[in-house]
Every structure is written in structure tokens, then in C-alpha cells.
Amino acid sequence: MAPSRATGRKRPPRLSDAEEPARQKRAAARAAAELVEDGMRVGLGTGTTVAHLLPALAERELDEIVCAATSPQTAARARELGLDVRELDELGELDIAIDGADQIDPRGWLIKGGGAAHTREKIVAAAARVFVVIASAEKAVEELEPPVPLELVAFGALSTLGQLDSARLREGTPISPDGGLIADYLGPVGDPGELAARLSATPGVVEHGLFAPELVSLVLIGTDAGVERREGARR
Ligand code: 5RP
Numbered sequence: 001m002a003p004s005r006a007t008g009r010k011r012p013p014r015l016s017d018a019e020e021p022a023r024q025k026r027a028a029a030r031a032a033a034e035l036v037e038d039g040m041r042v043g044l045g046t047g048t049t050v051a052h053l054l055p056a057l058a059e060r061e062l063d064e065i066v067c068a069a070t071s072p073q074t075a076a077r078a079r080e081l082g083l084d085v086r087e088l089d090e091l092g093e094l095d096i097a098i099d100g101a102d103q104i105d106p107r108g109w110l111i112k113g114g115g116a117a118h119t120r121e122k123i124v125a126a127a128a129r130v131f132v133v134i135a136s137a138e139k140a141v142e143e144l145e146p147p148v149p150l151e152l153v154a155f156g157a158l159s160t161l162g163q164l165d166s167a168r169l170r171e172g173t174p175i176s177p178d179g180g181l182i183a184d185y186l187g188p189v190g191d192p193g194e195l196a197a198r199l200s201a202t203p204g205v206v207e208h209g210l211f212a213p214e215l216v217s218l219v220l221i222g223t224d225a226g227v228e229r230r231e232g233a234r235r
Contacts, residue, residue: 022048024136024222025100029053031220031227032098032134038063041091043124044078045099046071046117049134053098054078066091068127070099070120072177088127097128101219102149102209103141104133108216108232109192113149113209116174116182122207122215130217131234137223144192147184149209150199157181160204180206 029052036042036057044050044067054074057065058081068088069075075085088094099121103111110133112118125131150167152160154175161167166187174182185208189195192210199208216232 020224021136021138022052024224025049025134026052026056027222027227028134028136028220029098030056032132033057033060035098035130035132036060036062036065036096038065040065040095041093042067043088043094043097043099043128043131044069044074044083044085045097045121045124046074047100047115049100049136050074050098051077053134054081054083058082068094068124070124071115071117088124092127094124094128096130096132097124098132098134099125101133101135101139101211103144104135104139104219104221104230105141105144105192108213108219108230109144110211110216111144111148111189111209112211113151113182116149116151116170116176118149118209119151119176119178119180119207122211125211125215131215131232133216133219133232135219135221137221140221144189144210146186146189148189148195148199150183150185151176151178151180151206151208152183153204153206154179154181156204157183160202163202163204164199178206 033056067085101110102114167185170182196210213233217234219230221228
């Protein structure tokens with residue numbers, strides 16, 4: 001470590017811009033792991049922020065926590081770390097679910113699904129009494145912007161896309177673990193409630209990545225100044 005010229009004392013190395021979001025994600029994930037208690041049934045999200053949550057949770061060595069995962073990747077990593085992962089329907093209601101987000105607006109609307117897992121993520125969030133969102137500071141935006149991830153029934157997927165003004169299959173056309181095709185809505189978001197209703201009402205759309213504030217209990221955002229807490233609208 002290089003000594004500081006002024007004091008001769010050693011300075012911590014500066015994090016590069018690329019490392020900063022990872023540090024913020026880790027801080028938010030660690031804060032969320034602290035909310036989990038012995039005996040809880042825990043929903044685990046998907047993505048790089050959740051990748052910081054899993055070891056933080058495993059390190060706590062809590063007694064008798066059982067988890068439901070939102071993707072095969074999360075389930076595999078959680079099991080590697082020694083967490084007990086079961087089917088969601090085996091657990092019933094969850095005490096808490098913790099997941100990342102692609103965008104978070106000031107009212108608590110989220111866009112999720114960058115990792116193509118938004119259908120299972122929404123089911124798990126809804127199954128939990130408390131849904132906690134963890135993110136780096138760059139995810140907090142003034143206004144939500146496209147893309148909004150979609151999962152489509154494979155049958156007639158091009159016709160379904162034709163019902164929306166501007167939407168296309170995602171590159172490489174990922175397929176969800178439930179057989180749905182992953183696409184993105186690329187038109188303006190405008191009022192997220194109106195867009196969410198429109199997407200939900202489009203035949204062939206299994207689920208979209210807009211998560212309403214009423215689904216969110218707490219948002220933890222890693223920032224330069226620590227972890228910012230935003231209360232969600234879920235009571
Ligand atoms: C996956 C998701 C993720 O939570 C979202 O894409 C954020 O990902 P990351 O934590 O990697 O930034 O919705 O479907």
C-alpha cells in the first residue's frame with residue numbers, strides 16, 4: 001500500500017469506477033442478510049447483487065433457515081454455500097424475500113428481469129411477508145426507462161410482440177426455466193401503473209418486469225456514504 005505524501009501514513013487504495021458498484025452491492029446485500037433471523041423461510045433473488053447476498057447469509061450460520069430460489073443458478077450457488085434450498089410450494093408463505101433490481105424510481109416502482117428471472121422473482125416476492133430490494137446507487141433513477149423485460153408464451157410469440165408498439169425478443173432468445181421466451185418492451189414507460197396494466201392485459205405475456213411499490217417493503221441502496229434505506233409501500 002502506498003504511503004500518503006502528507007502524513008506518511010498508508011492510504012487505502014482508491015476503488016476504480018468499475019469496482020464501486022460491486023462494493024455498493026455488497027454493502028446492501030450484507031445489510032439485507034442482517035434482517036434474516038433463525039428459523040426464517042427466505043426467498044432468494046437472482047443476479048450479481050444476490051451473488052453477494054448468498055455468502056453473507058451463509059456466513060451468518062443461522063439455525064434452521066430454509067430458502068426458495070428464483071433461478072437454477074441461485075439454487076445451485078446457495079446449495080454450494082450450504083444453504084437449505086427447497087421448492088417454493090414446500091415452504092408456503094415466506095418470511096422474507098431479498099432480490100436485486102435494474103431500476104428503482106423515487107416512488108418505489110422497480111424494473112426487474114435483466115437476468116430473465118422476473119416471473120419467478122415476482123412470484124417469490126408476492127409469497128413473502130417482507131420483500132427487500134438490494135442495489136447499487138446507479139440503480140436509483142428519477143424515471144424508469146425501457147427496456148422492460150417480458151416473458152412470453154412461446155406459442156405465437158411474434159404475434160404477441162406485434163400487439164405491443166415496440167418490443168422484441170432478447171438477443172439469443174433466452175428461455176426461462178418455465179419455458180417462456182424472454183423479450184423486452186422498448187417503448188416509453190410513462191406511467192408505470194398504466195404500462196403494467198397494459199402489458200398484463202396482453203394475451204401471451206406471461207409476466208412483465210414492472211414491480212409495483214405495493215410489492216416492496218424496503219429498498220437498501222449501497223452508496224458512497226453507506227447504505228440508504230427507503231421504506232416501500234407494502235404494509
Ligand atoms: C434478474 C433481476 C435482477 O435482480 C436484476 O437484473 C439486477 O441484477 P444485478 O443484481 O445483476 O444488477 O431482476 O432477473
